[in-house]
Amino acid sequence: MRGVAAKLLPWFEENRRLLPFRQEPSAYHIWVSEIMLQQTRVAAALPYYERFVAELPTPADLAACPPDRLRKLWQGLGYYSRAANMQKAAQQVCDLYGGELPASWDALRALPGIGDYTAGAIASIAFGIPAPAVDGNVLRVFARLFDDDGDITRPATKQLFTQRVMEEMPKATPGPYNEALMELGALVCVPGTPQCEVCPLREICLGYASGRAAALPVKPPKKEKxxxxxxxxxxxxxxxxxxxxxxxxxxxxxxxxxxxxxxxxxxxxxxxxxxxxxxxxxxxxxxxxxxxxxxxxxxxxxxxxxxxxxxxxxxxxxxxxxxxxxxxxxxxxxxxxxxxxxxxxx
Incomplete structure (x- = not known):
């Protein structure tokens, strides 16, 4: 244990962005926001999020939305298959769980379009379930924190980093811990040159100590399109x-x-x-x-x-x-x- 949570959570409480899905952190709001933010910056996604939940405030509304209208609401975000999968999942939520997202990582993970990360985010933030939510931000933080040059696109590397995330997770506050890791990766431990001088984890970061933080994480070269x-x-x-x-x-x-x-x-x-x-x-x-x-x-x-x-x-x-x-x-x-x-x- 490196004492990540003890240093990170006070920083998060002081520096967290006041985002609408944090003001009303229902399972549905978290789900919609996480799907939208997978390939879109927060500032760009917020108008889409607010319009979407205003018109479709519940899983039942999403389940019943005409597909052409749903695509129109999603227009500008790209990856339209994600909206289609959300509707399929909402229909299952209505059929199987009375219109409320289930308070179970396994049940969430079984829904269309919900992967390990999204299931972990919903489970931990909405329901307080100790589950990891390991996205690119979190992988970058832990690659630098442990000065680990493992290829983060390899399943074995991601599994190791997920294990480390869980070892540092406070079981009483898994949601704030996961959100804090994401926020640190988005605001401080950013791609390229991290802002180590203001990082709450600088004193325990092996990548900072070795001077290699900016070179991490390691990814293979992208294939030519x-x-x-x-x-x-x-x-x-x-x-x-x-x-x-x-x-x-x-x-x-x-x-x-x-x-x-x-x-x-x-x-x-x-x-x-x-x-x-x-x-x-x-x-x-x-x-x-x-x-x-x-x-x-x-x-x-x-x-x-x-x-x-x-x-x-x-x-x-x-x-x-x-x-x-x-x-x-x-x-x-x-x-x-x-x-x-x-x-x-x-």
Missing amino acids: KKAPVTVALVESPAGFLLQRRPARGLLANLWQPLCFEGKSLTREELTKEMEALGVAVTWNEALAPARHVFTHRIWELSGWRGTAPVCPLPEGYAWGRADDAAGDFTVPSAFAAYVPGAGNG
């Missing part, structure tokens, strides 16, 4: 942009997008033929400026043409609509933000 051309047909009519719904499975499932062709660099003439096949008579005005969008495992390199067309009937899966209509059904992902006003925004 595959690049794919995408041709976009940005066609606008008096009724809005020509949109098509993406397939129900796979990348950006069920979202709406301008007509586009993945893996292809089409000429204007080839695009015209595609439009004719849809029954849309387009007048092309200009080439779109090249743009790119970076996903987790791939990069889209976008180009195409902008044009206008009269309103006409469209086949199923296509529509005229606007992405910037906050109450509308057309959720257009941020991949098209360079071309479509309102894409990716709430």
Whole structure:
């Protein structure tokens, strides 16, 4: 034992950010916030969180929300499969637990979209269950604290660090301890150069003592992402942009997008033929400026043409609509933000 909690908890009490899900730390609020914060900075996520829980204040409300409306509420956060999994989990919570998240790590972990970390955060913060909540912030803190250059992407390393987290956990206050570790990693023990001069754990940090804190944690080099051309047909009519719904499975499932062709660099003439096949008579005005969008495992390199067309009937899966209509059904992902006003925004 290195006495982490004794030094960390007083610091947390004095320096903790007053976040809305800490002011009302229900299991549901913690769950929503943790899913939103997995790939999004706190400041950016807060407006989405507040809007989400205002419209869907309980698991029952989330379970019953129309999927298109749910995607609209999530628009701008990305990773839309997380919202879909949250809805599946909420439906199970209503079916199995009377609409309240269960006070059990195992039961939480069994719900769709809830992994070890999220289950630990909900269990410890909402229910006081001594469970670890080990995310990237906590791994970084413990790599430096123990001056450990183990590869934190390896399951064995994460298991060792989780064991250390549990050894330092005060059984009476697991929630504040987990939150304090996350907060330390977010505010002080940050990626790159940590702010060791203001760290409450500096006196017991082996990484600080060795001068290696900034070099930790160790991760393998990132694999180069595959690049794919995408041709976009940005066609606008008096009724809005020509949109098509993406397939129900796979990348950006069920979202709406301008007509586009993945893996292809089409000429204007080839695009015209595609439009004719849809029954849309387009007048092309200009080439779109090249743009790119970076996903987790791939990069889209976008180009195409902008044009206008009269309103006409469209086949199923296509529509005229606007992405910037906050109450509308057309959720257009941020991949098209360079071309479509309102894409990716709430």
